[in-house]
Amino acid sequence: MIPKESKDFIKNNFKKESVVCLTGAGISAESGIPVFRGKGGLWEKYDPQIYAYPEGLISLLRTQPQGLANFIVDFYTLLIKARPNPGHLALAVLEKEGIVRSVITQNVDNLHQASGLRSVIELHGNAFRIKCMECSHTIVLERDRIKEMTELVKINKDSRIKLLKVLSRYFPRCSCGARHRIDIVLFGEMLPEEALTSAYKQLDNCSILLLIGTSLVVYPAASLPLYAKERGAKLIEINNEPSMLSEICDYKITGKASEILPEALTLLGYA
Numbered sequence: 001m002i003p004k005e006s007k008d009f010i011k012n013n014f015k016k017e018s019v020v021c022l023t024g025a026g027i028s029a030e031s032g033i034p035v036f037r038g039k040g041g042l043w044e045k046y047d048p049q050i051y052a053y054p055e056g057l058i059s060l061l062r063t064q065p066q067g068l069a070n071f072i073v074d075f076y077t078l079l080i081k082a083r084p085n086p087g088h089l090a091l092a093v094l095e096k097e098g099i100v101r102s103v104i105t106q107n108v109d110n111l112h113q114a115s116g117l118r119s120v121i122e123l124h125g126n127a128f129r130i131k132c133m134e135c136s137h138t139i140v141l142e143r144d145r146i147k148e149m150t151e152l153v154k155i156n157k158d159s160r161i162k163l164l165k166v167l168s169r170y171f172p173r174c175s176c177g178a179r180h181r182i183d184i185v186l187f188g189e190m191l192p193e194e195a196l197t198s199a200y201k202q203l204d205n206c207s208i209l210l211l212i213g214t215s216l217v218v219y220p221a222a223s224l225p226l227y228a229k230e231r232g233a234k235l236i237e238i239n240n241e242p243s244m245l246s247e248i249c250d251y252k253i254t255g256k257a258s259e260i261l262p263e264a265l266t267l268l269g270y271a
Contacts, residue, residue: 003251003253006251006253007267009250010236010268011267011268013207013208013234014094014208014268015207016099017099018099018101018206018207019094019099019100019101019206019208019209020100020104020202020206020209020210020228021091021100021102021103021104021209021212022103022105022106022209022210022211022224023103023106023112024105024106024212024213025107025213025214026212026214026215026240027087027088027111027257027258028107028109028111028213029213030085030087030256030258031082031084031085031111032078033078033082033109034078036048042071042074042075048187051071052186052187053186053187054188057186061163061164061167065157065159065160066157066158068163069153069156069157069163070157072150072153073150073153073157075127076146076149077150079109079110079128080143080146080147082109083111083114084112084114084115085111085258086262087212087256087258087259087260087262088112088114088115089115089262090261090264091115091117091261092115092116092117093265094264094268095116095117095118095119096116097268097270100210101119101202102120102202103120104121104123104199104202104224105120105121105122105123105124106123106124106214106218106221107124108126108184109127110128121198121202122192123185123195123196123199124184124185124191125183125184125185125192127182127184128141128142128143128146129141129182129183130170130182130183131180131181131182131183132174132176133178133179134174134177134178135176137174137175137180139180141170145170149166149169149170152166153166153167191220191221196220199224200227203224203228203231206228206233207233208233208234208235209225209229209233209236210236210238211235211236211238212238212257213238213239213240213257214239214243215239215241215243215244216244217243222245225245225249226245226248229248234250234251235249235250237249237252237253238253238260239252239253239254240254240255
């Protein structure tokens with residue numbers, strides 16, 4: 001439930017193109033994708049020091065193909081089952097009504113786009129895309145193709161050679177000669193410069209930054225609220241638990257985004 005003070009602020013200040021959003025894993029957790037670092041997350045089962053680094057994944061293919069195969073299957077099974085929840089859908093309505101100007105997300109699950117949002121800045125990439133490692137040419141991976149891939153990975157997980165053949169089919173060479181890879185930012189890699197530049201540009205003149213389901217422990221994404229605050233934006237946090245920057249937020253709303261955001265729609269007369 002939205003506190004009265006926050007309700008008043010939302011009703012009086014959510015104007016045309018006034019809101020930029022920064023979303024994290026919390027909003028996707030309500031769609032059945034556990035937070036990576038949280039209870040039931042993938043890092044409980046898989047060591048991030050191996051599975052979250054490019055070098056670790058390459059080493060697994062050479063020495064433990066079954067471990068790599070299991071990780072691929074578990075990762076993509078979560079993503080292809082997930083669907084946008086009422087929180088995602090509410091943001092899409094707010095964008096359609098001209099209130100939300102853009103959504104900056106740390107998530108790679110494509111749920112914002114699936115909800116109908118058009119202006120999405122992906123700081124950590126998208127698991128439904130592959131990217132050439134040389135020229136950055138991208139290819140979208142459809143859900144059916146990913147399902148097909150995961151089934152073949154399961155069948156061939158005990159053979160490094162067979163697994164390599166499967167992965168070569170779904171991560172082909174580019175016309176430039178280099179190999180495609182999943183288009184997400186792994187540990188130790190830089191964020192896409194274009195996405196980060198776009199994020200800062202959105203914050204240069206936004207009046208409200210809505211922080212949704214993010215713990216704000218991962219940089220440079222965690223620096224974005226500070227950047228916006230320095231430029232006069234009001235910060236509103238929607239989270240089940242306090243984040244690392246809760247103390248600097250102007251309004252804090254405790255609860256699920258899938259409940260709070262639809263309530264905000266009602267306040268604004270869009271529900």
